[in-house]
Amino acid sequence: MRNQTAMKKRPFTKVEMLMTLLIIIIFAGIVIVLVKQVKKRANKKKAEIAKIIAEKKAAKKLKLKLQAFEYDIQKESYERAIAELSAAEIAKEVNIELPVFPPLNKKKDVENMLKYEILDEVNKSYPMSRFDEMAKEVKQKNRLYKLNERVTVRVKDVRRGGQYKTVKGYLRTRTKTWIRVGDVKYNKALIDPNQLVHFDTARHMQKVRKEKKRLGSLFEKQRKKKRRVTTKKLSPIVWDREGYTKVADEWVSKESVFKQAMAKALAKNIARIRAEIESVIYEKAGFCWNKEFQRWEDCGK
The missing domain is CATH 1.20.5 (Single alpha-helices involved in coiled-coils or other helix-helix interfaces)
Structure with missing residues (x-):
């Protein structure tokens, strides 16, 4: 311790x-x-x-x-770029004829205009009056014979093995089941089926209705075909006439296409010319281009 x-x-x-x-x-x-x-x-x-x-x-x-020199650079670049533009060459590139004017009608109006012009062409080739005439012809061809009208009818002769014979005379009576030509009665079941439409109301109406439907369908097909052909023919003519051109399957005003092409060409010219104008103006103002740093510098420093 x-x-x-x-x-x-x-x-x-x-x-x-x-x-x-x-x-x-x-x-x-x-x-x-x-x-x-x-x-x-x-x-x-x-x-x-x-x-x-x-x-x-x-x-x-x-x-x-x-x-401070930007205005002068832009002004000179723009003026030179404009001077070097060729409206004729640009119009040729976009397939547009000069002079170019704004369209007088809107696209919707042109569509309606085209529709009516196509319909007019179709109606010239296949007017509805032609179908009416065809319907009248069908009705006339398959008309019901009138009483007291002189007729010719093929009737099956039972006594001769069912062969048809031709009977001529005046139609005196017509009922649902038989007719009388002259003084002789004939059952409708014995009449040639192709001629029965002239003696039987129901058969007549059925035949006329069926034939009109067939002809109407054929007539409409012809009109549709004509419409397709006419549309293909008239569309480019009408749109071009109204101041439009086709771009990527769409109709666009020639004016807008031409303006876009001009603007694109102008921008390209300005981009090309600007570097040259810049060099002249900056060097004149006492600036130098530094290649190492890729920039303009004050030559006095």
């Missing part, structure tokens, strides 16, 4: 004090070095930031200087 107390109270020796002092000096030296490095890095960073700010300011200032 006494030994431990003695050890605690023992003063530092000179060696120990020197060692402690040396450690403190080394530590202080390290701290000083670290502080210097931190300051150096901070100063370097600060310098870099200052350089970036200066470069940005210089770039902004240069940009403002260059922008």
